[in-house]
Amino acid sequence: MLTAAVRLFNTHGYDATSMFDIAESLGITKSTLYHHVSGKEQLLTMAVDRALGALEEAAREALDSPDPATVRLRRLIRRSVLVLAERLEFVTLLLRVHGNTAAEQQAVDRRRAFDRIVTDLVKQAQAEGGVRADVDAATAARLIFGMVNSLIEWYKPDRGAPESIADTVSDLAFDGLRTH
């Protein structure tokens, strides 16, 4: 049910999708659908939770680990790529949500909290000397996650195993394109 809803949200937009559309795509009546979920907002919350739950777990591990910030940042980038590759439709929905309703606003707020953790980790890694200090930490965090988040536009399993894409992203993020 959740997968069907997410597919419709991603194809036609959250606003443009009705409970009737979701019921119809499942071949059930709207009243049967309402028997299972309270409404569209609950489906959105459940769906973005699949994406945010996994990203927040990765962030929590990055915060709790005793390793240097540079190591933790690299691990968080790798794990985020794996979450995106494995939960692509849920993350796609999360990244397209814009905060028009309470459920959407909550998703946007949780995303921002994740972004802040990444920025703080970049700052710590700069302070310990592992990450260049000549770039603004928030800009670097946005650009690196721009690379990670681009997966929703192009990733397909035939373009590489998640582990291999995660290696490429963390290699490019840390060492860049230049030959070493």
Next chain:
Amino acid sequence: MLTAAVRLFNTHGYDATSMFDIAESLGITKSTLYHHVSGKEQLLTMAVDRALGALEEAAREALDSPDPATVRLRRLIRRSVLVLAERLEFVTLLLRVHGNTAAEQQAVDRRRAFDRIVTDLVKQAQAEGGVRADVDAATAARLIFGMVNSLIEWYKPDRGAPESIADTVSDLAFDGLRTH
């Protein structure tokens, strides 16, 4: 007129915006609007052309220049960032278009042609030894432009002058986060 249309397309989606909505936001009648443009498709074509025209010009210069591919790739990344920062709303529309109508499909095709030029440039830069050969060229091109394109999600003039963001993107793309 074009700016008003693009603003509506970006806020509510191209599909969800009607010629009536555009006329209303301009405070004119629909028939006055039709006096200037043939329809929504023409407005879309004009708008994505503002983005694609500038990107294609940068790509053409990268192709025509006698410089090494590595230099041309770096210049193309820089110039693309400048185009995005300066024509943010037009590029936002371009990147969200999905090819449901002839005008949208044409924009998608032109975008793909641009992506192919970037991938070819990465391949040439790898062949001349300036870019690491251990990453797939198409994947590297997608990830680097994921970084560039992320500007549509977060760029605001108070987050840095276009020139300075362009430097940060090309530095990170070539040298990565690591301290050198």
